[in-house]
Amino acid sequence: MPEPPYPELKDLHLFADIADEHFAALMRGAYVQNFPPQIELISEGDPSDFLHVVLSGTVELFSAWNGRETTMATVRPVSTFILAASVRDAPYLMSARTLEKSRIVLIPSEDMRAVFDVDNAFSRAIVAELAQCYRTVVKVQKNLKLRTSIERLANYLLRQSARVGKADEFELSYDKRRLARFLGMTPENLSRSFKTLQSYGVLVNGSRIAITDRDDLERLAKPSPLIDDYTT
Amino acid sequence: MPEPPYPELKDLHLFADIADEHFAALMRGAYVQNFPPQIELISEGDPSDFLHVVLSGTVELFSAWNGRETTMATVRPVSTFILAASVRDAPYLMSARTLEKSRIVLIPSEDMRAVFDVDNAFSRAIVAELAQCYRTVVKVQKNLKLRTSIERLANYLLRQSARVGKADEFELSYDKRRLARFLGMTPENLSRSFKTLQSYGVLVNGSRIAITDRDDLERLAKPSPLIDDYTT
């Protein structure tokens, strides 16, 4: 296990200002692993032994209860997940599975907490990251409680469009089945919602989306920075 | 404005280990205020000028969009709210109003961030607090996406019972109208849900709840520590 320092990790603001020696200490216990698609990396309820960082690929965070399952979030490179469980040394609240072939760094939570105790730049970075995560979940919750499924879909499309530079045409970044669960609806309903949106300036062709009348779509979606802007 | 150090604040783990001088610095700019019920303390979208701490009373966090409104959380003494917005210097995502006569400490966010930069015990405490908040919202989201409204109510009753020492009889801690919105349903529906729960060992008399058959209620509610335990 000869471990290079994974230069990608330094791209994360989480590790940007950490002291070199502390970063090295973290890397000593860390290892990288390649996973095929559809591998369950962690299960909710398990002890949080590792902080995970996605270097490439996609990871889905999901939860189940009483036979039902729902998608909570999707993690794309380069970002961490289950940071909160790691810092609190508490069980994972969500399960994680790879959606595609993925490269994941595993950093022992214990090491992370040790460095967090001595490196103040690191602990401040964790604060920033956690505050960001928190605000994102709050936005997701507002989205769920205040909007109908069609409104959620309309806003999702506008957000995706914004992610690719306000382009009017783009590909859905994952399959409709998962998109449906993420938006809190069934796949069947997502299909129908797409149809409904045709009258509001949205063209769908497989996973290719074209926004033909942005004003119309926005009139329906009524996007709000306090719900749809995941950057602040 | 002669400011005593509000000894209650030291009860908060957030301020437990902070250096005395830094705590004093925070208190210099802070002030306490008494509010009558139904006062809107902050509005979503406003800049986060103050970190708020509830000393007594109750505060409701709520959000609105497109004419709809929903309760996001209820804050009881002694706890902070809108910490995430304060540390990120970002707009509030939720509005807050007093539900009863309340005593609130207001700490300038700027001061808070300044102390947070120099006091590592404080920044670590913020990490713990934010991680806790994050995990709570995730649980709320799982509750919303994975359960029907009756299941949410059943679990809410079990949680309330647990809060008062597993007692089989207790008072609802706020009015049914708000409880309904908090659980993501309408007041009318809450009424009917209570009726449904009568067949599962729940007696309702005004705001007084009696659990007459806990096993039966738990069979319906299927409580899970990964959703219903707000302490971990």
Place this chain on the structure above:
DNA sequence: CGCTATGTTGATCCATATCAATAAGTGTGG
């Protein structure tokens, strides 16, 4: 005491889930 809030109940409507059938890909092995 009325007045106004809040809570309950009933009737109806609507959004969304479920069930079922079909279609369209997608990948595998012969």
Place this chain on the structure above:
DNA sequence: CCACACTTATTGATATGGATCAACATAGCG
């Protein structure tokens, strides 16, 4: 390269959870 299985997407029919609307009851409260 095609046949086959298998998954994913769509469409229709129906069921149901929950919302809405309306009427009424009840309870605080000045």
